[in-house]
Amino acid sequence: MTPTHFTISSAFLLGMMGLAFHRTHLLSALLCLEAMMLALFIALSLWSLQLDATGCSTAPMLMLAFSACEASAGLALLVATARTHGTGHMQALNLLQC
């Protein structure tokens, strides 16, 4: 695996580790989600450079647009959670647990 590939993969994985292991704040999970999106953005940007493929040059822009939507949706959910459950803590979201 090339160093670039390894770097981007580990950046993505670090972000996912944060998403998976954060205990308390929903905001932390959302920030890690953003980090994952950032890593994917950089990966897409380097794609056309590394592989000499000019066809997918617009992909990073699309990725950014969708990540912006997703971030806003996540923030809206955070605000709604804070309103209904009173806190932004992850422990409040336990409806599906047995």
Next chain:
Amino acid sequence: MHPTTLMYTSSLLLMFAVLLYPLLVTFTSLPLNNDWASSHAKTAVKSAFLISLAPLSLFLSTGMEAVTSSWTWMVTTTLDITLSFKFDHYSIIFIPIALYVTWSILEFATWYMHSDPLMNRFFKYLLTFLVAMLILVSANNLFQLFIGWEGVGIMSFLLIGWWHGRADANTAALQAVLYNRVGDIGLILGMAWLATNVNSWDIQQMFILSKNLDMTLPLLGLILAATGKSAQFGLHPWLPAAMEGPTPVSALLHSSTMVVAGIFLLIRMSPLMENNQTALTLCLCLGALTTMFTATCALTQNDIKKIVAFSTSSQLGLMMVTIGLNQPQLAFLHICTHAFFKAMLFLCSGSVIHSLNDEQDIRKMGGLHHLAPFTSSCLTVGSLALTGTPFLAGFFSKDAIIEALNTSHVNAWALTLTLIATSFTAIYSLRVIFFVTMGTPRFLPLSPINENNPAVINPLKRLAWGSIFGGLLVMLNINLFKTPVLTMPAELKLAALAVSILGLLTALELATLTSKQFKVTPLRTPHHFSTSLGFIPAIIHRQIPQLTLLLGQKIASQMVDQTWLEKTGPKAIANATTPLASATSNMQQGLIKTYLTLFLMTLVLVTLISAT
């Protein structure tokens, strides 16, 4: 046209005109005067009776019979139907007797129904019935007979359900129609077979062309028709139920006239049956079974009209036995004499019922011998005529039948049953007389016992004369077609009389037992069998509708609705998918962190492995 034929035809035409005129008057919009029933209807029947005496006297003096065909109804390539009347021995003698009995009944009905607001309609129905009966009796082809047959059936329905506010009356009327319908299937079967094989519905043509054919199937159809209309065993429950109608209806339809229509059909068709041993044996055994069974049922009934109804049914069985002996003329004689005394028995019952303020239970009557002597005397005369007391009306026909039965080559079982039924006749007749006329009164003191009205007395008087002399008059004036066997051992000759006297003595003994107790617990099983009419109505009238309803439920509700539409159709998908979905969602417990951690571990492993 020969003057005699002219006389016959014109008398019948005049009779129909006289009888139809009161009916046509009711179709105009003029209001009827108050005594229309007595001034128009009864007078019309009386005039028709007097008119019918003319062909009777002509027939008795010349012995001439006639067939008249007039208007052509329908001409097809294979079947012709014309309006055709037969004036033979049977119709010429029956019509005056029917009109005489009807006249008496109508006069009685002016008293019996006088408090009914729809009395005029009642008389209209009775007149319509009479016209239909005359059509049936004088018909020369089966189509015209069928018109009369259906006409009497429908009028029977309307008259039985006269008091239609009473649920029992509606049920009884429906029963009458249904059982008659089953018989009609037999008649239509016979008519269809005859139309296709013998090419005609005219009686004369049928007799000639059927000499070499095997007539078993149409005869079975005709016997089924007689079973339905004349209440033979199997299709008999409607006759006792028909007692829900007013007493004049019971007297006219269900004793003298309508119920003999089936027997009359077989008498008319008897030349077809002469050579068919199957049909004759069937008639014999069916008639014997009927007469025995209904006489058994009559022994323990407590309603006076039901007893007389079962008595009618028993006598109809006896007529059927006579046809089975290949003696149609004796059956016809019994029809004629039976009309007199049975109508009189019903009119006496009606007089007693009205006198005791509509009480029909014989256990609540008694002592009427002193309180209503004329009615009790007529009741006694009628019962004696019914049991075949020598030289009253019933004797001439009934004794002749029993003698013919004893001297023919006949089924021993049928013979035994008929003799036992004859003794039962004496038993239940004595029971009626004992409970109604003898002893002390068992009804309330203030009962409107009234014999002063001539509208009651005159009909009873006329029918009493008929019950006493009717048999003698008929026998003196007719010629018997078949030579009767006149010599037989003394035991056979006296069999009917001996059996009746035996029954009488038994009944006297049994009647006086009501105030003694020989056993601690009585033997009730035969009594239950008899009182519940052999359990036939209780079982059949419930079983068949229950099976039909069950079948309907199985098909409509269970098969279509539950199975096809719910279990295997649209709801099947929902029913199959819901368990899967709930199982799946039960498996996923919402442990997000655990799932994400596993995912992460996998990815880390993949990265490390591919990095090396």
